[in-house]
Amino acid sequence: xPKADELGISPTEQPSSVERAAAWLREKIYDGDFTxxxxxxxxxxxxxxxxxxxxxxxxxxxxxxxxxxxxxHHYGARVRRFTRxxxxxxxxxxxxxxxxxxxxxxxxxxxxxxxxxxxxxEDLSGAKTKGDIKRYIELNGDLHDFFxxxxxxxxxxxxxARLNTRILRLQFKQVFDLDNIAISHADxxxxxxxVLGGDAYDAELLMRAHIGRSQQQIESYDDSFFQ
Amino acid sequence: xPKADELGISPTEQPSSVERAAAWLREKIYDGDFTxxxxxxxxxxxxxxxxxxxxxxxxxxxxxxxxxxxxxHHYGARVRRFTRxxxxxxxxxxxxxxxxxxxxxxxxxxxxxxxxxxxxxEDLSGAKTKGDIKRYIELNGDLHDFFxxxxxxxxxxxxxARLNTRILRLQFKQVFDLDNIAISHADxxxxxxxVLGGDAYDAELLMRAHIGRSQQQIESYDDSFFQ
DNA sequence: CGCGGCAATATTGTCTGACAATCATGAGGG
DNA sequence: CCCTCATGATTGTCAGACAATATTGCCGCG
Numbered sequence: 001x002p003k004a005d006e007l008g009i010s011p012t013e014q015p016s017s018v019e020r021a022a023a024w025l026r027e028k029i030y031d032g033d034f035t036x037x038x039x040x041x042x043x044x045x046x047x048x049x050x051x052x053x054x055x056x057x058x059x060x061x062x063x064x065x066x067x068x069x070x071x072x073h074h075y076g077a078r079v080r081r082f083t084r085x086x087x088x089x090x091x092x093x094x095x096x097x098x099x100x101x102x103x104x105x106x107x108x109x110x111x112x113x114x115x116x117x118x119x120x121x122e123d124l125s126g127a128k129t130k131g132d133i134k135r136y137i138e139l140n141g142d143l144h145d146f147f148x149x150x151x152x153x154x155x156x157x158x159x160x161a162r163l164n165t166r167i168l169r170l171q172f173k174q175v176f177d178l179d180n181i182a183i184s185h186a187d188x189x190x191x192x193x194x195v196l197g198g199d200a201y202d203a204e205l206l207m208r209a210h211i212g213r214s215q216q217q218i219e220s221y222d223d224s225f226f227q
Numbered sequence: 228x229p230k231a232d233e234l235g236i237s238p239t240e241q242p243s244s245v246e247r248a249a250a251w252l253r254e255k256i257y258d259g260d261f262t263x264x265x266x267x268x269x270x271x272x273x274x275x276x277x278x279x280x281x282x283x284x285x286x287x288x289x290x291x292x293x294x295x296x297x298x299x300h301h302y303g304a305r306v307r308r309f310t311r312x313x314x315x316x317x318x319x320x321x322x323x324x325x326x327x328x329x330x331x332x333x334x335x336x337x338x339x340x341x342x343x344x345x346x347x348x349e350d351l352s353g354a355k356t357k358g359d360i361k362r363y364i365e366l367n368g369d370l371h372d373f374f375x376x377x378x379x380x381x382x383x384x385x386x387x388a389r390l391n392t393r394i395l396r397l398q399f400k401q402v403f404d405l406d407n408i409a410i411s412h413a414d415x416x417x418x419x420x421x422v423l424g425g426d427a428y429d430a431e432l433l434m435r436a437h438i439g440r441s442q443q444q445i446e447s448y449d450d451s452f453f454q
Numbered sequence: 455c456g457c458g459g460c461a462a463t464a465t466t467g468t469c470t471g472a473c474a475a476t477c478a479t480g481a482g483g484g
Numbered sequence: 485c486c487c488t489c490a491t492g493a494t495t496g497t498c499a500g501a502c503a504a505t506a507t508t509g510c511c512g513c514g
Contacts, residue, residue: 043466057466057467156316
């Protein structure tokens, strides 16, 4: 009796129809082709991407679980809308979750991780001095993702993915100017120093404060950003 | 053109087949009729509770999203298993999430909330002096749930539900003795004092430490509790 | 003229049946 | 004893159908 492999990695793992449908939908939402509040009709989607209705329904359910879509009984699915209050709640959670992530990361950072951080640090400085705002926002995302992944806690990854997913649309709109980058960059340098110096608790507090500042900035935005 | 009501409460809202199936499955898992690692065959379930396969599949997907079930492509659904590492990760997250919850609650506690807490506090003391361990565990759950709900942050509720759901089986097994209760009760009293006294930050730190102690206790358990 | 109730319609929820895809298992060969 | 391959069981996806229900526009009433 050969025992089943418990390694968790399946041999082939090629994307199923549902995964493709879900990816397609996710892309459309990220790109803004489906806007918040817009209704998603199963019949339309089935013929647009040529899959059965069960496939579409399953894809919709997955995105619902991810928090990108909301559904109502016998009415259907809509692209999720985020209120000001939602955004505040999300940032409150991000503060403590990413704070935890950076603390855990500090405790178990290996040489590879250190090298990655050093490089990220240099890239951030480079983007700042060149005034490349778009690039800076991108690297900022990479930095946050790094801590989340390097924390080694799968639940942190899961939660962060959900929160970031939910807010990605807003992050995209985030209007960083050079002043904001200067503040943000000071935060990043302090956090990186604490992490590389092994001051886990400091790093946690700094991350919380950093995300708190992002929150204040976003909360100061005009209503048109929230709709 | 009468505008659609955006109140979020649907008129009838009677449980659908899927909801009933999901509830049935959830109950079975909680009660231990389906044990961790056990396989869930769609065909069997279909005839057991007399619903179509689509309904069962949808119910399975919901419980998967809740974290009670794990699925593998073309192999199917199994009741989820939690490793020692999972439990540690969950408690790490619980520390910061419930810490945040208690801090937010402190900031916006009204008279009703205060009364509820006072009552919980008395009941906890009563259960402790009477040595009613089962009752104490129950009230302990109520206390944690109270903070999560009273925080007013829906994402905290969502995350806590997922974590508690996932670990409920383990909590159930948790072997509290009177010594543990004494320690736990001291924590609870301190937390309640901080909350009622308006010391939000103290309350947060105390909650983190409290959950940390629970974590240590659970992590000291024998392997037989995990598998 | 505005408001509330009612029927028509569109869409979802669920069922049945079917077939292909694929994983785990067990037999057979090296 | 280990590796390879065919087999069977189960899931993934599709199509078609019908019932349930929420939304919408219409109608009559105040």
